[in-house]
Amino acid sequence: SQTIHQWPATLVQPVGSPLSLECTVEGTSNPNLYWYRQAAGRGLQLLFYSVGIGQISSEVPQNLSASRPQDRQFILSSKKLLLSDSGFYLCAWSAGGEAFFGQGTRLTVV
Amino acid sequence: GENVEQHPSTLSVQEGDSAVIKCTYSDSASNYFPWYKQELGKRPQLIIDIRSNVGEKKDQRIAVTLNKTAKHFSLHITETQPEDSAVYFCAASIGSNYQLIWGAGTKLIIKP
Numbered sequence: 001s002q003t004i005h006q007w008p009a010t011l012v013q014p015v016g017s018p019l020s021l022e023c024t025v026e027g028t029s030n031p032n033l034y035w036y037r038q039a040a041g042r043g044l045q046l047l048f049y050s051v052g053i054g055q056i057s058s059e060v061p062q063n064l065s066a067s068r069p070q071d072r073q074f075i076l077s078s079k080k081l082l083l084s085d086s087g088f089y090l091c092a093w094s095a096g097g098e099a100f101f102g103q104g105t106r107l108t109v110v
Numbered sequence: 111g112e113n114v115e116q117h118p119s120t121l122s123v124q125e126g127d128s129a130v131i132k133c134t135y136s137d138s139a140s141n142y143f144p145w146y147k148q149e150l151g152k153r154p155q156l157i158i159d160i161r162s163n164v165g166e167k168k169d170q171r172i173a174v175t176l177n178k179t180a181k182h183f184s185l186h187i188t189e190t191q192p193e194d195s196a197v198y199f200c201a202a203s204i205g206s207n208y209q210l211i212w213g214a215g216t217k218l219i220i221k222p
Contacts, residue, residue, distance in 0.1 A: 032207055043214040044154070044199065051207050090153060096208040097142055099201075101153040 002027035006091045006102025013109055019064075019078040021105050023091030026072065031093040033074040035066055038088040050074060081109045112137040112204050116213025124221050129190055131216045133200035134182040142203035143183045144210070145174060147196045154199060158185070187218075195220045 006023045013019060025031050035047040046059045048066035056066050063082050067075045074091060086109045091102040116133045123129045135143075144159035160167045160174045160183065167174050171190075176183040183202075187194055197217050201210040 032209070041217075044212045046212075049209060094208060094210075097203075098144060098156050098159060099210055101155070104153050106151075 002093075002100065004091065004093055004100055004102045006105060008105060009103060010106045011108070013081050013107065015083055015109055016080050019076070019081055019085070019107070021076040021089055021091075021107075023074045023076075023102055024072055025074075025093045028072070028093070028095060030071060031095055033068060034092040034094075034099065035074065035076045036090040036092065038090060040087075044090070048076070083109050085109050112140075112202075112211050114200060114202050114211045114213045116200050116216055118216060119214065120217045120219070122219040122221060123190055125190055125192060127190055129185075129187045129194070129218055131185045131198055131200070131218070132182060133184070133202070133213050134180075135202035135211070136181070137202065137204050137211075138181065140181075140202040140204060140211075142208055143174070143176060144201050145172075145185045146199045146201070148199065148215075149196045157198075190218075190220050192220050192222060194218060 003026045033050045036044045037047055038044055048056055048058055050056050050068045053068055064078050089105045092099045114133055114135045141162035145157050146154035147157045148154040158169050158172050158174050160176050165176055171188045173186040197215045199215050200213040
């Protein structure tokens with residue numbers, strides 16, 4: 001069966017520090033991969049999606065970047081965090097239908 | 111761009127009553143419509159979905175209806191229980207990769 005791993009679950013980082021969130025998927029090949037951000041009490045904002053290795057589409061101009069170095073690995077990065085980067089980050093995968101979410105990372109930038 | 115509108119943003123119902131959440135979508139080519147439930151601090155999880163070749167689907171107390179002509183679909187929860195309290199998101203697929211466009215969410219509150 002397929003599983004998705006996302007870590008860490010919580011993260012507190014100072015303003016101006018770098019960020020790296022990792023997501024890996026098991027049990028499937030060539031999944032569509034997504035990074036979402038969710039502000040408190042708000043909806044799902046799509047940040048990046050990828051349909052294959054090295055193929056990244058950015059939905060919202062921001063202080064973040066994404067990479068897909070391997071088929072089932074998706075990384076969200078920032079060189080310098082802003083206070084406004086705080087939120088709940090969710091990785092997800094799909095194969096043309098249902099989206100499966102990771103546990104999420106609650107990022108607090110202080 | 112394509113979008114999905116979801117209403118209401120907050121819904122408060124008495125325990126045991128029914129709840130209905132509605133979504134409209136803009137892309138007439140959309141053919142997959144899932145509903146997700148997100149409990150506080152947790153990940154969204156699929157509760158029911160429907161494809162464009164059917165008009166209604168039921169799973170115990172939950173049902174989804176789809177009107178392709180009007181481009182809207184609805185979630186129906188009957189005999190609501192306290193554990194139904196959560197935020198519910200609808201979505202519609204776009205493109206050949208089935209990317210999902212999400213509604214803004216509905217906070218469902220079940221009053222005891």
